[in-house]
Amino acid sequence: xxxxxxxxxxxxPPTAPYLVTAERVAEFAAATGGSWAPGAPVPPTxxxxxxxxxxxxxxxxxxVALHRIVHGEQRFAYARPVRPGDELSAVLTVASLRTIGGNxxxxxxxxxxxxxxxxxxxxxxxxVHRGEEASA
Amino acid sequence: xxxxxxxxxxxxxxxxxxxxxxxxYAGASxxxxxxxxxxxxxxxVGLPGVIAHGMLTLGLAAQAVSEWTDGAEVVELGSxxxxxxxxxxxxxxxxxxxxxxxxxxxxxxxxxxxEVTCGxxxxxxxxxxxxxx
Numbered sequence: 034x035x036x037x038x039x040x041x042x043x044x045x046p047p048t049a050p051y052l053v054t055a056e057r058v059a060e061f062a063a064a065t066g067g068s069w070a071p072g073a074p075v076p077p078t079x080x081x082x083x084x085x086x087x088x089x090x091x092x093x094x095x096x097v098a099l100h101r102i103v104h105g106e107q108r109f110a111y112a113r114p115v116r117p118g119d120e121l122s123a124v125l126t127v128a129s130l131r132t133i134g135g136n137x138x139x140x141x142x143x144x145x146x147x148x149x150x151x152x153x154x155x156x157x158x159x160x161v162h163r164g165e166e167a168s169a
Numbered sequence: 170x171x172x173x174x175x176x177x178x179x180x181x182x183x184x185x186x187x188x189x190x191x192x193x194y195a196g197a198s199x200x201x202x203x204x205x206x207x208x209x210x211x212x213x214v215g216l217p218g219v220i221a222h223g224m225l226t227l228g229l230a231a232q233a234v235s236e237w238t239d240g241a242e243v244v245e246l247g248s249x250x251x252x253x254x255x256x257x258x259x260x261x262x263x264x265x266x267x268x269x270x271x272x273x274x275x276x277x278x279x280x281x282x283x284e285v286t287c288g289x290x291x292x293x294x295x296x297x298x299x300x301x302x
Contacts (some may be wrong), residue, residue: 037174043301057197060196060197061197061198062232063193063197064190064193064194064196064197064198064225064228065194065225065228065229065231065232066184066228066229066232066233067232067235073240074235074240074242074243076228076231076232077222077234077235077243077246077298078227078228078231078246081198081200081209081224081228082198082199085198085199085200086199099201099202099203100202100203100204100210100214101214102202103204103216103250104222104223104250104251105249106247106248106249106250106294107223107224107247107248107249107250108245108246108247109241109243109245109246110244110245111243111244111245114242114243134243136251140278157247159249163214163215
């Protein structure tokens, strides 16, 4: 299905609160070529865990299958580093939507905030929704 | 920090990526998109085969940045995902190479222009990191 241009500006429900634990950070660091011990900086791409959950809220709401999505671009701007003990949540807004060659190109912005509601990171993603020529 | 200056060329870092790494990243990140583990689904949506998560590749680039800058605080990080990293179903996988040049050191911020390649081909578009010196 094609996504409707009227989605621009739409905001989706906040993701369930996510507690950043030492174990989760260590697991993520090990999965991205590194290692982590308490006191070390959290890998800067860690907030993708929140941004991905926010994207899943969007896809579910719009009934888009994840396997039709290819990640086109990702940017992070950090207000502060993530730290173990943070309880984070993300809210996604559709920033732009174009159709190119039968694919929807969706610009999204997810704001990752802490338990106090303070901004930790803005994660901007371009999602390419591949056309429906093949079905699964 | 480590005394980086504009124009510095940093020693490239090489990371091997296997199917097992994709499974591990899927678990750690929550991204269980089957295009990263199922050849059947990947080819059905027009991909050449199972591909690495773009965010795994960018995560490896971030790891290189951390090593080059002694774990400096990252204030910006981003990239386009311009070419797929196709990961074969074997024990050796593929190699992702991360190189970088320091483009500016300004006001306590160090900007790095990264270059991330697989098999000699750039796989990320304009990957950039800004760290606090």
